[in-house]
Amino acid sequence: MSLLKVCTSLFFLSSALHAQAAVTQEDFSGTGHIFVLNSSDWKTATPNSKVGCLDNDGAFILERNLSECGTFVRLRDYPWTLSSTQGNCTFDNDKTEKNTDSYYGSQDHAWSCIPHYSAIIYDELYTIDGFPYPFLCSGDINCYYDAKKIPAHGEKASLWPFRWGSQQWGITPGHVMLQLMWQKLDDDKREEVAKIPSPRIALKDGLQVPLQGKQIK
Numbered sequence: 001m002s003l004l005k006v007c008t009s010l011f012f013l014s015s016a017l018h019a020q021a022a023v024t025q026e027d028f029s030g031t032g033h034i035f036v037l038n039s040s041d042w043k044t045a046t047p048n049s050k051v052g053c054l055d056n057d058g059a060f061i062l063e064r065n066l067s068e069c070g071t072f073v074r075l076r077d078y079p080w081t082l083s084s085t086q087g088n089c090t091f092d093n094d095k096t097e098k099n100t101d102s103y104y105g106s107q108d109h110a111w112s113c114i115p116h117y118s119a120i121i122y123d124e125l126y127t128i129d130g131f132p133y134p135f136l137c138s139g140d141i142n143c144y145y146d147a148k149k150i151p152a153h154g155e156k157a158s159l160w161p162f163r164w165g166s167q168q169w170g171i172t173p174g175h176v177m178l179q180l181m182w183q184k185l186d187d188d189k190r191e192e193v194a195k196i197p198s199p200r201i202a203l204k205d206g207l208q209v210p211l212q213g214k215q216i217k
């Protein structure tokens with residue numbers, strides 16, 4: 001093969017890898033739906049992996065119509081958290097169901113959006129520069145979530161963070177491993193909007209990072 005040919009095929013290989021524009025922080029802003037993807041690997045997840053969405057209460061549902069999905073707004077200032085028509089959203093609501101089947105997540109409460117709750121920085125969901133789609137991560141770079149099952153129409157399922165460690169490496173037995181994806185509906189209309197800070201990492205070519213959060217000891 002001539003050098004030119006090698007260069008050309010390398011060019012096409014790298015442009016194929018870049019066919020999907022990499023996510024920037026701007027992609028997770030404004031107003032949107034949160035799609036739930038059936039995925040245990042962000043490298044292969046696409047919008048085709050969608051198995052439902054989150055509703056205004058923060059529950060995982062299988063919608064018949066996108067109008068049943070919650071409409072979330074990302075705060076453009078500190079702490080950059082999400083709210084729905086119900087209120088601010090958090091994993092820290094002790095009135096929601098706990099993930100009792102999980103070895104490491106048995107104290108985790110389901111995500112919910114609740115009235116009269118002031119969100120704090122630990123409630124922030126964020127995306128990572130370089131993702132192929134605006135997947136949403138939480139806590140210490142954990143981009144996966146856990147639910148008992150994919151709900152049927154009319155059912156609501158609790159959504160918890162994915163947890164792992166030496167006693168339970170993968171998803172809670174019998175549960176499904178999920179990702180969240182921002183489906184932007186509208187941009188923030190304000191003229192002067194502060195820049196949303198990026199998390200500490202950005203994904204570069206070939207960087208193999210699990211993004212499953214820290215192993216729990």
Ligand SMILES: *[C@@H]1O[C@H](CO)[C@@H](O)[C@H](O)[C@H]1NC(C)=O
Pocket residue numbers: 038039051150
């Ligand atoms: C979800 O993903 C799992 C593992 O890949 C697969 O076995 C299951 O059929 C999928 N379910 C749906 C509804 O896509």
Ligand SMILES: *[C@@H]1O[C@H](CO)[C@@H](O)[C@H](O)[C@H]1NC(C)=O
Pocket residue numbers: 065066067
């Ligand atoms: C979805 O719901 C909206 C609002 O209720 C309605 O306008 C729209 O026609 C529905 N779409 C479908 C495909 O049923």
Ligand SMILES: *[C@@H]1O[C@H](CO)[C@@H](O)[C@H](O)[C@H]1NC(C)=O
Pocket residue numbers: 078079083087088115116117118119120
């Ligand atoms: C939601 O949280 C933000 C940030 O703490 C706070 O400014 C706002 O008042 C809260 N909204 C409601 C409806 O409680």
